[in-house]
Amino acid sequence: MKEQNLADLEASFNEKLKQDIRIEPKDWMPDAYRKTLIRQISQHAHSEIVGMLPEGNWITRAPNLRRKAVLLAKVQDEAGHGQYLYSAMETLGFSREQSIDDMHTGKAKYSSIFNYPTLTWADMGAVGWLVDGAAIMNQVPLCRTSYGPYARAMVRICKEESFHQRQGYEIMCTLMKGSEEQKAMAQDALNRFWWPALMMFGPSDAESTHTQQSIDWKIKRHTNDELRQMFVDASVPQAELIGLTLPDKDLKWNEERGHYDFGAIDWEEFKQVVSGNGPCNAERIATRLKAKEDGLWVREAAMAHAEKKKAKKAS
Amino acid sequence: MKNNLFTYTLRIADDSLILGQRLSEWCGHGPIIEEDIALSNIALDLIGQATNLLEYAAQVEDKGRTADDLAFLRFEHQYLNTQLIEQKNGDFAVTIVRQWIFDTFRLPFYEALQHSADKQLAAIAEKSLKETKYHWKHSSEWIIRMGDGTEESNKRVNDALILLWKFSDELFYMDDVDQALISQGIAIDLETLRPAFNERIQFVLQEATLQLPDSKWKLSGGRQGRHTEHFGHLIAEMQYMQRAYPNMEW
Ligand SMILES: [Fe+2]
Numbered sequence: 001m002k003e004q005n006l007a008d009l010e011a012s013f014n015e016k017l018k019q020d021i022r023i024e025p026k027d028w029m030p031d032a033y034r035k036t037l038i039r040q041i042s043q044h045a046h047s048e049i050v051g052m053l054p055e056g057n058w059i060t061r062a063p064n065l066r067r068k069a070v071l072l073a074k075v076q077d078e079a080g081h082g083q084y085l086y087s088a089m090e091t092l093g094f095s096r097e098q099s100i101d102d103m104h105t106g107k108a109k110y111s112s113i114f115n116y117p118t119l120t121w122a123d124m125g126a127v128g129w130l131v132d133g134a135a136i137m138n139q140v141p142l143c144r145t146s147y148g149p150y151a152r153a154m155v156r157i158c159k160e161e162s163f164h165q166r167q168g169y170e171i172m173c174t175l176m177k178g179s180e181e182q183k184a185m186a187q188d189a190l191n192r193f194w195w196p197a198l199m200m201f202g203p204s205d206a207e208s209t210h211t212q213q214s215i216d217w218k219i220k221r222h223t224n225d226e227l228r229q230m231f232v233d234a235s236v237p238q239a240e241l242i243g244l245t246l247p248d249k250d251l252k253w254n255e256e257r258g259h260y261d262f263g264a265i266d267w268e269e270f271k272q273v274v275s276g277n278g279p280c281n282a283e284r285i286a287t288r289l290k291a292k293e294d295g296l297w298v299r300e301a302a303m304a305h306a307e308k309k310k311a312k313k314a315s
Numbered sequence: 316m317k318n319n320l321f322t323y324t325l326r327i328a329d330d331s332l333i334l335g336q337r338l339s340e341w342c343g344h345g346p347i348i349e350e351d352i353a354l355s356n357i358a359l360d361l362i363g364q365a366t367n368l369l370e371y372a373a374q375v376e377d378k379g380r381t382a383d384d385l386a387f388l389r390f391e392h393q394y395l396n397t398q399l400i401e402q403k404n405g406d407f408a409v410t411i412v413r414q415w416i417f418d419t420f421r422l423p424f425y426e427a428l429q430h431s432a433d434k435q436l437a438a439i440a441e442k443s444l445k446e447t448k449y450h451w452k453h454s455s456e457w458i459i460r461m462g463d464g465t466e467e468s469n470k471r472v473n474d475a476l477i478l479l480w481k482f483s484d485e486l487f488y489m490d491d492v493d494q495a496l497i498s499q500g501i502a503i504d505l506e507t508l509r510p511a512f513n514e515r516i517q518f519v520l521q522e523a524t525l526q527l528p529d530s531k532w533k534l535s536g537g538r539q540g541r542h543t544e545h546f547g548h549l550i551a552e553m554q555y556m557q558r559a560y561p562n563m564e565w
């Protein structure tokens with residue numbers, strides 16, 4: 001009887017996937033599906049929040065009033081993205097707090113790109129253009145992901161990410177129209193961020209442990225390598241248009257494939273950065289941990305006041 | 316007259332600019348995500364107000380300087396914000412108390428300024444007033460939460476009041492610049508704002524179970540360009556790009 005029941009539930013879950021009907025929080029779902037989503041959504045949420053730090057690093061030094069406001073608004077958007085994503089994750093029965101603690105202990109990951117430093121103003125251009133650009137490649141297909149709350153969060157987020165991408169590219173355009181110093185600054189930022197941006201799509205398909213199952217569940221719609229290729233194909237003409245050179249001597253158009261061929265990614269670097277040895281890993285975690293610890297008394301005060309108010313009302 | 320209007324506008328602008336700069340230091344470091352968003356929002360509003368006001372100041376001055384020149388290329392003693400505004404962020408209590416004192420002043424100030432005989436200032440005040448209402452609500456609610464929260468939060472907000480209250484009186488600073496413009500219906504006689512300011516302060520303190528510090532000592536100087544020690548660091552950071560790479564487009 002019970003087994004029959006489970007089989008029915010599973011069949012109806014699979015039927016929904018087949019018909020592209022969204023899975024909603026109250027629907028039955030396989031445990032592994034739930035776990036995969038929690039892992040992916042929390043990783044995405046952490047990336048938004050940790051991702052505030054490298055760009056936040058330049059808000060107080062932005063070169064003019066307009067850039068300051070735009071950058072501040074952008075970083076604020078990322079906080080909003082983190083907030084929606086944590087909410088989407090919480091519909092799966094996993095708390096924001098637990099998940100943040102997991103990030104602080106290193107159990108949960110965030111995108112390795114945010115472990116690279118932002119050294120000059122041009123990095124605000126490179127990060128917007130390439131990092132938000134890579135995020136869009138990854139995330140546009142997620143607007144059709146099978147889990148309802150995640151898909152809906154992604155629709156909202158993607159609109160803002162594409163705005164960020166355009167702003168970043170516009171910073172690069174402005175620099176490339178400027179002085180020799182500005183052009184050099186832009187090229188240097190591209191040199192430092194290009195390869196880490198390619199790594200954002202994750203390990204190659206041959207190495208990726210999660211891809212096939214995620215595609216079967218319609219959580220993912222493309223493999224890592226497919227997305228990476230799309231990103232390279234989109235970025236090359238953008239770089240050429242404004243006179244930037246991608247730091248890859250093997251990059252060339254392949255007529256037969258209809259795509260750009262590109263050089264080998266340094267997967268050892270990727271592995272090291274993911275496992276905690278990047279230039280800023282320790283600092284990023286320490287900063288987030290400090291915000292959490294410094295904020296503890298604030299959160300406690302808010303809770304205590306709310307309790308007192310409730311008690312007053314009741315009496 | 317032109318000079319007075321320029322100085323008057325700059326004083327308002329610099330309070331917004333420097334507080335916006337200070338608040339933006341919080342971005343990514345707030346006690347909860349929601350507060351990161353709220354503080355960034357307030358910072359954005361203030362930077363927006365500063366931009367409008369500095370554009371107007373540049374226009375009034377009419378010497379070819381832009382809003383960005385005024386924001387990024389003055390020396391320390393040429394900034395006219397009150398000393399309250401430039402105080403370091405400290406902990407969340409210090410940031411909120413600084414904000415709350417300022418918002419409580421800004422609210423009646425903009426209410427009055429929207430009727431200024433200077434149409435441009437009146438329009439900026441009207442737009443900024445909407446934002447300031449939200450800022451005041453936000454900071455007041457936090458004063459109450461902290462005051463009425465835990466023992467620790469009560470102590471922290473109380474310490475912040477002791478630290479910052481002595482700077483509050485400078486918000487009401489007036490000199491010849493104000494007098495000249497008051498007679499033309501442009502500037503606000505700040506003395507007339509005191510009752511509304513005091514009433515709002517007392518109302519929130521009572522809810523928060525807090526009291527003003529006993530000391531009546533006052534500090535000031537910012538309106539005449541005399542600042543506190545950490546102000547130079549704030550300016551150094553803010554001006555870095557414009558000083559390091561002069562005359563470039565960004
Ligand atoms: Fe984002």
Ligand SMILES: [Fe+2]
Nearest residue numbers: 048081135161
């Ligand atoms: Fe994202």
Ligand SMILES: [Fe+2]
Nearest residue numbers: 078132161164
């Ligand atoms: Fe973004």
